Amino acid sequence: MREFKRNSRILLIDDNADHLRGIKELITLESSYNVVGATTSANIGINLAKKYRPDIILMDINMPEKDGLQAIQEIEKLDMDIRVICLSGYDDADLIFRAMKIGAKGYVLKTMASAQLIYAIDEVASGKIYLPTALTSRFFEYFQRSFKDEANAATEENLLTYLTAREEEVLDLLTQGNNYKGIAGKLFISETTVKTHVNNIFQKLQVNDRTQAVLYALNNGFAKRRAKLAV
Amino acid sequence: MREFKRNSRILLIDDNADHLRGIKELITLESSYNVVGATTSANIGINLAKKYRPDIILMDINMPEKDGLQAIQEIEKLDMDIRVICLSGYDDADLIFRAMKIGAKGYVLKTMASAQLIYAIDEVASGKIYLPTALTSRFFEYFQRSFKDEANAATEENLLTYLTAREEEVLDLLTQGNNYKGIAGKLFISETTVKTHVNNIFQKLQVNDRTQAVLYALNNGFAKRRAKLAV
DNA sequence: GAAACTATCAATCTAAAGATGTAAGACAAA
DNA sequence: TTTGTCTTACATCTTTAGATTGATAGTTTC
Numbered sequence: 001m002r003e004f005k006r007n008s009r010i011l012l013i014d015d016n017a018d019h020l021r022g023i024k025e026l027i028t029l030e031s032s033y034n035v036v037g038a039t040t041s042a043n044i045g046i047n048l049a050k051k052y053r054p055d056i057i058l059m060d061i062n063m064p065e066k067d068g069l070q071a072i073q074e075i076e077k078l079d080m081d082i083r084v085i086c087l088s089g090y091d092d093a094d095l096i097f098r099a100m101k102i103g104a105k106g107y108v109l110k111t112m113a114s115a116q117l118i119y120a121i122d123e124v125a126s127g128k129i130y131l132p133t134a135l136t137s138r139f140f141e142y143f144q145r146s147f148k149d150e151a152n153a154a155t156e157e158n159l160l161t162y163l164t165a166r167e168e169e170v171l172d173l174l175t176q177g178n179n180y181k182g183i184a185g186k187l188f189i190s191e192t193t194v195k196t197h198v199n200n201i202f203q204k205l206q207v208n209d210r211t212q213a214v215l216y217a218l219n220n221g222f223a224k225r226r227a228k229l230a231v
Numbered sequence: 232m233r234e235f236k237r238n239s240r241i242l243l244i245d246d247n248a249d250h251l252r253g254i255k256e257l258i259t260l261e262s263s264y265n266v267v268g269a270t271t272s273a274n275i276g277i278n279l280a281k282k283y284r285p286d287i288i289l290m291d292i293n294m295p296e297k298d299g300l301q302a303i304q305e306i307e308k309l310d311m312d313i314r315v316i317c318l319s320g321y322d323d324a325d326l327i328f329r330a331m332k333i334g335a336k337g338y339v340l341k342t343m344a345s346a347q348l349i350y351a352i353d354e355v356a357s358g359k360i361y362l363p364t365a366l367t368s369r370f371f372e373y374f375q376r377s378f379k380d381e382a383n384a385a386t387e388e389n390l391l392t393y394l395t396a397r398e399e400e401v402l403d404l405l406t407q408g409n410n411y412k413g414i415a416g417k418l419f420i421s422e423t424t425v426k427t428h429v430n431n432i433f434q435k436l437q438v439n440d441r442t443q444a445v446l447y448a449l450n451n452g453f454a455k456r457r458a459k460l461a462v
Numbered sequence: 463g464a465a466a467c468t469a470t471c472a473a474t475c476t477a478a479a480g481a482t483g484t485a486a487g488a489c490a491a492a
Numbered sequence: 493t494t495t496g497t498c499t500t501a502c503a504t505c506t507t508t509a510g511a512t513t514g515a516t517a518g519t520t521t522c
């Protein structure tokens with residue numbers, strides 16, 4: 001990981017020209033960071049990012065022209081180790097969650113003191129991830145809520161435990177979108193045997209068909225990582 | 232949500248008796264919180280929690296007898312609005328992530344200053360979630376790493392965008408385990424119409440059957456929250 | 463107003479899936 | 493040794509799923 005110094009290069013993206021000017025002044029006067037670009041357009045901003053390769057981007061995520069979150073994803077996809085800090089007018093938990101999920105390194109409210117913005121840049125420039133305490137709390141509430149169902153599902157009685165090893169193998173192949181022939185081929189057994197296993201799986205999981213079996217498996221923690229489509 | 236005061240009732244669980252005594256003294260002397268119980272056993276702790284209904288539990292999560300995380304889950308399952316703060320010797324990102332995922336309201340390192348422990352209790356007592364800045368950073372690194380694949384999948388060309396509104400409805404019902412008849416009944420259209428839609432969905436998603444369609448949908452961010460089995 | 467797209471429905475056919483019963487060999491536990 | 497479970501396998505039958513073609517009516521778009 002690159003070492004960032006206080007002279008990191010910064011790109012500003014904010015559709016509000018006044019705000020853009022304000023931030024630029026703030027950073028220029030109150031810090032030693034180098035503003036290498038400033039634009040009111042997300043699309044232009046992405047192009048500027050490719051061109052100037054800034055260390056950090058301050059991005060307004062409430063823009064009419066283009067969704068700021070989408071812009072972040074595009075920047076992340078460039079894989080140029082550009083760290084994006086979100087600027088937002090809203091402390092909406094869902095927004096914060098989605099921003100952090102797609103790789104934002106910081107999230108600062110526009111209403112916050114300028115010193116906090118500089119501090120956020122300092123932290124991100126030194127390789128850390130920065131969220132103000134208040135937003136961290138909001139984030140975690142949302143985070144825990146979104147995982148609550150999963151946690152409960154994990155503690156409920158899980159019919160998957162009744163499956164034999166072989167049945168688990170078969171179910172695993174089902175969760176990859178295989179049909180009878182595909183499973184038989186991969187397990188080197190006959191198609192009729194697969195049918196037997198699959199029928200036993202249906203009985204044990206109390207479902208009527210393979211789609212329901214797959215859904216039960218995925219909703220109850222069965223090999224989530226392996227559940228990739230094998231077309 | 233209950234309002235917590237500085238006289239919140241606290242239960243301590245830590246397999247190290249010396250540490251347990253130390254924390255008890257600290258809280259008694261340095262704060263106005265009320266320690267209603269202290270034990271070196273996770274199992275006893277859970278029983279004490281049921282009995283004394285503390286507002287907050289300080290729980291060591293590195294115990295030999297019982298996994299601290301499991302103990303937290305059991306306490307959360309009681310659904311008694313008991314807030315658990317983890318005490319841990321390790322700032323392992325995976326541990327922090329799992330603890331927060333299952334509902335811990337705080338995570339404090341044993342090596343941290345006693346003032347920070349009191350502060351954490353203050354925050355949690357007032358209904359917030361507290362993680363020290365350093366651990367927050369670790370948490371987010373882990374968080375973003377674990378979501379990276381999903382984020383990439385979301386930015387890839389998503390065949391789901393080609394679906395019409397009606398086709399999305401049909402796919403939604405497919406991801407709930409419905410067959411043709413079920414979908415037809417729920418959308419008040421004929422079974423043959425459903426077949427037409429489903430076939431169009433297969434074409435657009437480039438899959439061969441409904442199971443693969445459902446898997447594609449789930450793996451590409453289609454209505455994850457709604458993907459519950461309707462048996 | 464024509465062209466393109468969408469939603470609806472039907473008929474027909476083939477292939478696949480699912481239900482049910484039976485059974486043999488392997489192996490482990492009682 | 494017997495009992496039970498697991499894995500394998502087959503036959504048979506019914507139902508569902510999927511492919512294909514064609515058709516009508518409404519909507520949107522240009």
